[in-house]
Amino acid sequence: MQTTIELADETTQPVAKRSTVQKKIWIDLDNSPHVPFFVPIIPELKAKGYDVFLTARDSYQVVELLKHYGVPARVIGKHYGKHKLLKVLGTLWRGVLLTFIVRKEKPVISVTHGSRGCSLASSLLGIPNVTMIDYEHSSKGVPAKNMWLIFPEIIPTNGQASDKILKYPGIKEDVYLPSFHPDPQLRASLGIGLDELLVTVRPPATEAHYHNAEAEALLTATFEKFINMPEARILLLPRNKRQEAALRAAWTADIASGKIVIPDHVEDGMNIIWNSDLVVSGGGTMNREAAAMGVPVYSIFRGPIGAVDRFLSSEGRLVLIESAEQVRTKIQAVRRDKNALTLKHQKSRALEAIVNHVIQIVESTNGLAQGSAKG
Secondary structure, rough: OOHHHHHHHOOOEEEEEEEEOOOOOEEEEEOOOOHHHHHHHEEEEEHHOOEEEEEEEEEHHHHHHHHHOOOOOOEEEEEOOOOOOHHHHHHHHHHHHHHHHHOOOOOOOOEEOOOHHHHHHHHHHHHEEEEEEOOOOOOOOOOOOOEOOOEEEOOOOOOOHHHHHHEEEOOOHHOOOOOOOOOHHHHHHHOOOOOOEEEEEEEOOOOOOOOOOHHHHHHHHHHHHOOOOEHHHHHHHHOOHHHHHHHHOOOHHHHHHOEOOOOOOOOHHHHHHHHHEEEEEEEHHHHHHHHHHHHEEEEEOOOOOOOHHHHHHHHEEEEEEEHHHHHHOOOOOOOOOOHOOOOOOOOOOHHHHHHHHHHHHHHHHHHHHHOOOOO
């Protein structure tokens, strides 16, 4: 059927050849932040003798980021929009497709950062599942048999069974920030002068189940604040083509004049943050990346605030914006001294802890998992 062909389509990048290594780990990437997060994890697992098979969902900018980082993956399924029923049906359908594709690879375990399709497929395949989260208010999805949770130490366990819950120090962004190397030529490539105030804006995830419409009013107030500021340029990073089309229709004149700039291809998000004077975002990952770098960041996210963001706010590394009035009064239009940012290029404790947790789970469940996914 045509629908099946579309959903099981692959990227133009080659899929890695089957390996003879017995202990194969399946990693599923279903949202754009998952790509840079797993980029340093994959070589660590391979260096310790494990084979890694990757699948991905064609949602937001996952495919573009796979190409940007040069990561080969099998792309299965897509985003089904904001309608709740379609989301549920899409998750079930992707879970079935993943089961059909992944069973041939015979992984001993699955690892993901909150992919519901992966959790469902893991349950159907009868293999252990490791799910990582960094936002405790997100849905855990379909619980898989033999499921482990891994998340930052900052997030409380809320009385959940401790034998299947493992933690790591710091925050998710600490895993991949040490490998970041900034490109000071980004502004020039985007046509933004070094003397201009660069404000990077990431809209809220309007199709997410936790979206609150109040965030859209804060986004509008942010545009109005900086559009009327002669020295400011807005670098707008839509989440997908649908959102981009809606924003282009709403801010046509300002985009045409160059006041608002939308990149014509995917850029490294951390590089954008490093080149920015400040960040205003309706999403969690970009907020926390900026906070980890020490770049002024303002959150216009209006869903339930997670423990990580509350922690960063208490330390003064993230400012939570709750009203249009606070957009006007709290967001400071100040040029940033990028020379003040010092990056430590060393393996993070968070990365080491996560890799060790995954390996320990693989080894402890190997008797159960070996050969459980029938070919």
